[in-house]
Amino acid sequence: MIVIYGRADDPPIARLLDAVRDVMLEHVLLDQRELEHSDMVVDFSSPARRGRIVFAGADVPLETVDAIYARPLGLPARWRDPLVRVRAQAVHDAVLEWLEVAPTLVVNRPSSMDSNSSKPWQTQLIAASGFLVPETLVTSDPDEVRDFLARHGRLIFKSVSGVRSIVQELDASFHGRLDRVKALPTQFQAYVSGVDVRVHVVGDWTFAAEVRSSVIDYRYAARAGAEVGLEDIQIPDAVRDRCTALARRLDLVFCGIDLRRRPDGEYVCFEVNPMPAYSYYEAETGQPISRALVSLLSGKRGR
Amino acid sequence: MTGRIIVLAHAHDAGAAAVAAALARRAGRAIVDVVRPEALGVARWSHHVDPGGHVTTRLTLPRAASPIERVDCVLNRLQYLPTPRFHRASLKNRDFAAAELSALVMSWLGSLGRRVVNPVASHGMSATASWSRRWLPAAAACGLRVPRSVVATASRLLAPVGPGERVRRSAAWPYPVDGRAPAEVVPDETQMIAAGMVLVAGVQVVGALAPRVGAGCAALARTTGYPLLELRFAEILGALTLVSVETLPALDTPAAVAAATDLIETVAAGGGIPA
Numbered sequence: 188m189i190v191i192y193g194r195a196d197d198p199p200i201a202r203l204l205d206a207v208r209d210v211m212l213e214h215v216l217l218d219q220r221e222l223e224h225s226d227m228v229v230d231f232s233s234p235a236r237r238g239r240i241v242f243a244g245a246d247v248p249l250e251t252v253d254a255i256y257a258r259p260l261g262l263p264a265r266w267r268d269p270l271v272r273v274r275a276q277a278v279h280d281a282v283l284e285w286l287e288v289a290p291t292l293v294v295n296r297p298s299s300m301d302s303n304s305s306k307p308w309q310t311q312l313i314a315a316s317g318f319l320v321p322e323t324l325v326t327s328d329p330d331e332v333r334d335f336l337a338r339h340g341r342l343i344f345k346s347v348s349g350v351r352s353i354v355q356e357l358d359a360s361f362h363g364r365l366d367r368v369k370a371l372p373t374q375f376q377a378y379v380s381g382v383d384v385r386v387h388v389v390g391d392w393t394f395a396a397e398v399r400s401s402v403i404d405y406r407y408a409a410r411a412g413a414e415v416g417l418e419d420i421q422i423p424d425a426v427r428d429r430c431t432a433l434a435r436r437l438d439l440v441f442c443g444i445d446l447r448r449r450p451d452g453e454y455v456c457f458e459v460n461p462m463p464a465y466s467y468y469e470a471e472t473g474q475p476i477s478r479a480l481v482s483l484l485s486g487k488r489g490r
Numbered sequence: 491m492t493g494r495i496i497v498l499a500h501a502h503d504a505g506a507a508a509v510a511a512a513l514a515r516r517a518g519r520a521i522v523d524v525v526r527p528e529a530l531g532v533a534r535w536s537h538h539v540d541p542g543g544h545v546t547t548r549l550t551l552p553r554a555a556s557p558i559e560r561v562d563c564v565l566n567r568l569q570y571l572p573t574p575r576f577h578r579a580s581l582k583n584r585d586f587a588a589a590e591l592s593a594l595v596m597s598w599l600g601s602l603g604r605r606v607v608n609p610v611a612s613h614g615m616s617a618t619a620s621w622s623r624r625w626l627p628a629a630a631a632c633g634l635r636v637p638r639s640v641v642a643t644a645s646r647l648l649a650p651v652g653p654g655e656r657v658r659r660s661a662a663w664p665y666p667v668d669g670r671a672p673a674e675v676v677p678d679e680t681q682m683i684a685a686g687m688v689l690v691a692g693v694q695v696v697g698a699l700a701p702r703v704g705a706g707c708a709a710l711a712r713t714t715g716y717p718l719l720e721l722r723f724a725e726i727l728g729a730l731t732l733v734s735v736e737t738l739p740a741l742d743t744p745a746a747v748a749a750a751t752d753l754i755e756t757v758a759a760g761g762g763i764p765a
Contacts (some may be wrong), residue, residue: 232639272644273660314541348586
């Protein structure tokens with residue numbers, strides 16, 4: 188039995204549901220939008236973490252769960268009744284606690300996502316896996332930013348934390364505002380020229396997509412009126428192996444790794460997304476990521 | 491002993507103050523800096539990661555004569571990270587500033603690796619919320635007796651409790667208690683007799699119960715990666731049972747302070763955290 192936790196209207200969940208139905212894999216969706224109608228009991232002190240989930244007419248003993256895919260988003264704001272909100276929050280909290288200790292495959296455990304809350308910390312972990320990383324400076328000293336800029340010619344800046352931010356180039360329009368870093372240390376990185384490559388790691392499988400875009404942060408290309416093209420590509424074996432080693436180091440059985448291939452052919456790694464919205468890449472490239480996820484959840488590892 | 495030791499602790503942390511004082515008394519050539527969390531929010535930071543992942547950090551605290559660069563050990567007692575420069579900011583900006591500063595502190599402490607006692611948790615804190623149900627299996631695997639812990643999102647789903655247990659219903663439930671209220675099975679405090687505590691500080695295990703359960707406590711510290719742990723026990727129906735684990739030990743006895751000080755000295759002297 189596979190448990191899928193998330194929202195049915197979230198594209199990655201929707202694609203995974205299609206894939207599990209295609210192979211008629213026994214599964215249940217615990218839909219975050221319906222949590223007020225759900226219940227859970229977990230015995231955290233039992234070695235098997237016995238218990239059950241009750242929802243949508245199903246009553247699933249936790250001992251029968253072989254694997255879990257979790258993509259928890261924020262709870263809906265539509266619940267105004269405090270009773271409903273408390274119940275939904277209680278189920279959500281119980282699920283997250285269970286994900287940490289469930290004695291089965293969990294894609295991914297919440298604690299495995301911790302490194303994503305500090306980008307420079309994650310950068311250190313990435314480098315320890317053998318990838319080059321962009322030279323990074325987090326500073327509250329405007330003069331140091333100017334020196335860093337003079338040394339590298341081009342810089343980008345982005346949030347230090349996991350708070351989503353648009354990666355922007357530190358162009359002339361920002362030079363007059365550099366004193367603002369005195370109030371809050373800000374992260375700058377040397378600009379790395381080249382082509383973006385997104386690698387999804389699913390167990391030991393890897394799926395690489397080259398991203399063609401004229402903007403710094405292709406996730407927000409539409410806002411800039413730019414287009415994005417994605418193409419399925421093969422990456423060198425050594426880079427693929429580094430990706431799977433990085434995922435293992437971060438204890439992530441599924442992740443999205445952002446690389447840039449420099450003109451000299453070397454790959455630089457920017458960050459790792461522990462809960463990737465893979466559906467976009469799958470839809471654009473035809474890569475069978477959701478099928479690989481189903482295989483992983485069925486007990487296969489890949490390669 | 492040589493090196494620079496940072497005691498990163500809140501002003502109200504008497505245990506950390508005791509360790510800092512002990513370190514200062516013992517320290518030969520060591521420099522001991524007591525750094526308040528609020529100072530991190532107004533310090534001048536330079537945190538650099540090179541393309542190979544090597545990190546250098548220069549931290550200049552307000553009114554400090556010189557910046558902190560090389561650190562041999564940090565006693566990490568952070569519980570929260572104030573952002574004094576954002577007190578008048580909007581809630582959104584304040585939250586953003588707190589997340590950003592926490593991420594920076596996490597990266598700094600993370601870069602120090604095994605020179606930080608206790609290691610960083612997700613936001614650079616000392617994992618104050620880490621004693622949770624998720625530690626139960628690890629504690630049991632280390633041979634410690636743990637109480638039954640069952641969580642239910644509706645109390646009507648719970649089986650009748652056994653002796654020495656009770657049902658604790660969620661305080662967040664907004665209506666009169668009924669079977670729909672979230673609840674959990676916990677030890678019944680009225681049937682618990684406090685038995686004492688054990689402090690693990692590296693290779694040292696101190697406390698009256700150490701002869702009985704010290705090996706299991708030390709094993710739990712090794713398993714979880716926290717070299718400084720306080721474990722409290724109670725007699726429940728005649729059995730010695732682990733009832734709480736604290737990653738920020740109170741350090742309120744001379745023996746506990748001495749053991750923690752020894753650990754910090756060992757780490758600062760390059761001995762690392764005992765495996």
